Amino acid sequence: MDHNLGQESVPADKSRVLNVKPLRTLVPVFPSPSNPSSSSNPQGGAPFVAVSPAGPFPAGVAPFYPFFVSPESQRLSEQHAPNPTPQRATPISAAVPINSFKTPTAATNGDVGSSRRKSRGRRGQLAEEEGYDNTEVIDVDAETEGGSSKRKKRAKGRRASAAATDGSGVAAVDVDLDAVAHDILQSINPMVFDVINHPDGSRDSVIYTLMIYEVLRRKLGQIEESTKDLHTGAKRPDLKAGNVMMTKGVRSNSKKRIGIVPGVEIGDIFFFRFEMCLVGLHSPSMAGIDYLTSKASQEEEPLAVSIVSSGGYEDDTGDGDVLIYSGQGGVNREKGASDQKLERGNLALEKSMHRGNDVRVIRGLKDVMHPSGKVYVYDGIYKIQDSWVEKAKSGFNVFKYKLARVRGQPEAYTIWKSIQQWTDKAAPRTGVILPDLTSGAEKVPVCLVNDVDNEKGPAYFTYIPTLKNLRGVAPVESSFGCSCIGGCQPGNRNCPCIQKNGGYLPYTAAGLVADLKSVIHECGPSCQCPPTCRNRISQAGLKFRLEVFRTSNKGWGLRSWDAIRAGTFICEYAGEVIDNARAEMLGAENEDEYIFDSTRIYQQLEVFPANIEAPKIPSPLYITAKNEGNVARFMNHSCSPNVLWRPIVRENKNEPDLHIAFFAIRHIPPMMELTYDYGINLPLKAGQRKKNCLCGSVKCRGYFC
């Protein structure tokens, strides 16, 4: 019956289409071990507990993100937490059997390879015991160990071959991208797979999944662009990385579900469709409507679960709480335009409207920092209020669906709209104390804002955009730089700067760090390449419209009006370089809150054990930003940071040229506070006090130094 309906062209008589069975009890359409009734959910949505331990958020307050939950962190916070934050039940422990989260014992230190193998075996066993779908168990060797169902993709053979383009007679180099991907997956902390490999996602699993995807994507892109030759056509590292993740099962929430997706928070942003696919937010790789088929939903009707509105059709984005969404179809690349039909996604939306189902909405926007790309904003749960058919500009029938945002959810898309208004001067930014605290020292203004209390501003300091007084730093190896007149080009094996970075440019074409290795070698004063060279990213100054703002309990903090992609350079740590003795003295007396100390111990990037230790810096570096500094001096500490630092060495003949650069660890939505891990100074210096940490993260160590 439905089948027949689906075959019809757009009916003039809509009542026929809408002849839907009466609303029945909403049976969960996804497997859930518990809580089969959704009646307790005030929003009438899926019977999943709210994901965020901190929620619900009051209107107008952006959710606080870094709620990592992992066995490891649980343990840590239980042991240390001197300023106990209220212990909240985590969604994980509530939703799944405890024994599925046995903490890996041998896995966290020592030989990565052997612990991996052990861990993998244990996981396979675990999966059987728990009755999990074994195909979801992450096994990085899945392909090579011979899954016959994978042969189709395998046969394509991802291989980038590099001919010697520089005439130096170097033989062609073959790089097997699958092998590269495999190596990267092998280098991941096995604990991470234990978190990811679970039917229900968590904040951790989502963040880990996205982090791994980014590393894969950037690395594959870096290799491919440096080995370009016979390869024609579009390079799509986003698809390659995504496909690897899919085939290896490195993904979260692989079971499609209606309503909230555990671990994905409203306001989360994405830069590729595949990212949303991998975390279970929106599974089609291209299509705009995601839906459960009648078979999958165990119902007689398909039901919509999520939509992406990003300009592919003539949508009306409404006032921020309403969206007029166009149905799919009616466009065929060969046959041209036609009437849309009530089938597939359109049918699912129609049914969902009558059921009153939750529909997730993702809004795609042009990324102002990279106009060629898009940014996708997860805007939470909407309900379909109305549907109709209208004539599009093409003259053919198009389905339209009116969706209204469910009230009481954290702000997401409306933040973007507000910022746009500030940009257009259509509305003023409230609470501005200073329009530009850099006094023009940066290319973009950095405003000082307080809409929290009566503080008029931070203590006086002089704004300087970069490091000064480099005495105190031991000279680094002298270097004569490169002679890449038009800028260093990927694949140029003769460029000494590229050689110092292991044969690749350290930055992608989009300007992201391709790799999280410990030291980045940039071109410098002794290079002949222009300032626009891709290997001078940290020298271009601020790009983001940052603001220094008053936090509720941590003094002043730093955040950005612009979304920041994972891997993007944000700023350096400017200030005055001091020697160890002076740093010790100032630090010991807790006189200087603005010391950067490269020797502190950091817990960086637990996903990649090789990068956990502090970066290998050529020589210790101590910077004070108390009297002179830049925006970095306002970045607060967090035990679950969204920013990290890396040392950068710039090619310079005689002078030391070492800088501290901050990069985004993950995508950071606008107006979210930027934080990094200050690290721990051990042993404590005489007289030095630990400072209570107020980061609020589940992984909070309780203090920093």
Place this chain on the structure above:
DNA sequence: GATACTTCAATGCG
């Protein structure tokens, strides 16, 4: 189960 089809991508070129 294999295969075809659909699809609000993402790139790079002109």
Place this chain on the structure above:
DNA sequence: CCGCATTGAAGTAT
């Protein structure tokens, strides 16, 4: 800067 062709991969439909 934008229009266009090109290449693509998951999931659904057949």
